Amino acid sequence: MGRWLQFRVVGGGDRAVAMGSIDKYIFRTTLASFALVLISLTGVIWITQALRGIDLMTSQGQTIITFLGVTSLVIPALVLVISPIALMIAISHTLNKLATDSEIIVMNAAGLSPLRLFRPFLYATLVVAILVAFIAAYLAPDGMRRLKQWDAEITADVLTNILQPGRFAQLDQNLTIRIRERQPGGLLVGIFIDDRRDPKERVSIVADHGTVVKNGDGSFLILEDGNLERFEVGKHDPALVAFGRYGFDMSKFSNQGHDVALGIRERYLWELLSPPPDDPVYMQLPGQFRAELHDRFMAPIYPFAFAALTFAFLGAPRTTRQSRNFSIGGSILAVFGLRMAGFACSVMAMKSPLAPIIQYLMLATAIGASLWIIIGGVVIEPPAGLMETINRSNARLLRLFGRPVTA
Structure with a gap:
């Protein structure tokens, strides 16, 4: 750990970085990229949702501060869904940056294994998972129940609707x-x-x-x-x-004291774990309680699965002449497929108690297979014949549109 690693940065000279500094550099870069992507995606989606409530704000005579405060109650629920995707994009960006600067190859030549390189990404994933767990257990349901309470007061208020x-x-x-x-x-x-x-x-x-x-x-x-x-x-x-x-x-x-019946998404994690036996919603929809509970449990696991899959496809050392397009596309398809399968299992969990078990097994398999690829240093590449076919197709398209084909 006391050794020093020499590597070249594009646009700069040689610099010496301690092995511990590499972890900090990757950790900071990943979390900074994650925060930027998360804020951007959440902001865009939040604005589209907030614009739908402008008429309600004007009719109620609320100030812009109150309006922003109320509409921001949906942000935790958005962050809960977007965080794993933002982490995948952040890890892809960081790995692509390291590969473009040839830093992955130099680190590998200096004896840094892929598993060792994965460690700072794992630290960043742990931070994201803790954030997601807190949001899933408390922050998202708290925001949703506050929003529902506010919406119920408006809906029940005759002064507004009549x-x-x-x-x-x-x-x-x-x-x-x-x-x-x-x-x-x-x-x-x-x-x-x-x-x-x-x-x-x-x-x-x-x-x-x-x-x-x-x-x-x-x-x-x-x-x-x-x-x-x-x-x-x-x-x-x-x-x-x-x-x-x-x-x-x-x-x-004006029914200000109107009682609001909380839905399943407005329940805290501990309320899903032990609902009252006489709860009318639980008695009517026990399957949805089960599905929502397992979704909360699996929410902090998805960042680990997405991070492992992304690194398995993009973390292997490659030269700048080797295309990374297939690996990027493969990581996107793998993450998308895992998430869609998870959504399907969540729907089936409402009727079958076996569906959550399948979802846990899928996540464990994705993480286990990714770690096997990372530890073994396996480079995921398409067959040579497939690449030749793709290159020939690209060449035909370039000739068709009159562009010169580069070697």
């Missing part, structure tokens, strides 16, 4: 409300209220605009710049009052 512009909404017997327009920021314009709930009087309110305010005391429709007419039984003339600001109590129609 008060539609241009329509007379009967919130209660003998209570009718109409708004002319709903503007961005939750501003209600052209408000008319006809309240006949009290048999001794009738109240009609017309206001220029208003907003819905929710606090600890309840929900209130704050009316501004309007008139109130009160018709009392036995009196011929109504009482007319002009007001600048008036609060109309709407707490009865």
Whole structure:
């Protein structure tokens, strides 16, 4: 471990790096690439999901900070799915960088075995697996249940779903409300209220605009710049009052205390391990509980499987003249096939308790076969005849499009 390794970097001179520094260099490069890919992919998918809620934000009068906070609750669930894929891309990028700079060949010539080279990638994978395990056990279900609670409050809130512009909404017997327009920021314009709930009087309110305010005391429709007419039984003339600001109590129609039935994805890991025997969801869907539980268990295993498969295809030393296209394509197909088979087993696990066992065996086989390839120093390459056929096909395509064929 005290030896020094000399290798050349493209665009630079010779440099001496201690064997321990190689681990740190690969570890940092892999995790930095992983973070960049993870943030990029998660950000793109999150933006597409967040844009769907802009209309809801404007109709509810929520601030942009609240909107971003609510929509960000889905990020842990996205990270849970994207992390293994981001790790595979990061390892591929790091290995390709090392191969382009001829560093893998030099390290191999200096006595660094493929298994030894795999060690810093394994450390990076361990970090990702711990992150995924925490998200699967707590963070993702916590975000999903918070999002469901928020969505249930909006769905159950009559103020949101019944008060539609241009329509007379009967919130209660003998209570009718109409708004002319709903503007961005939750501003209600052209408000008319006809309240006949009290048999001794009738109240009609017309206001220029208003907003819905929710606090600890309840929900209130704050009316501004309007008139109130009160018709009392036995009196011929109504009482007319002009007001600048008036609060109309709407707490009865805003179900803030609405209980939310948690779905399976909103359960923490320990709630899946030992659900109450009388849980109605568990009694109705025991197979989905089983499938979700095993998915949580296998979530931190997938990074190890993806990392091992990627390194098995791309980690062997090759010269710059040897094409890596087949190895890159093979690693993508292997990872994609393993993940799709895992999804299929998750679906079958809802009906069969044997499906999770098959999924565990697939992951163990993928990791075991990859380690065998890494330890044995096996270089995965296509047959020579297949490569000749591919090269001839490429040459024909190049001639067909009029491009010169390079040797």
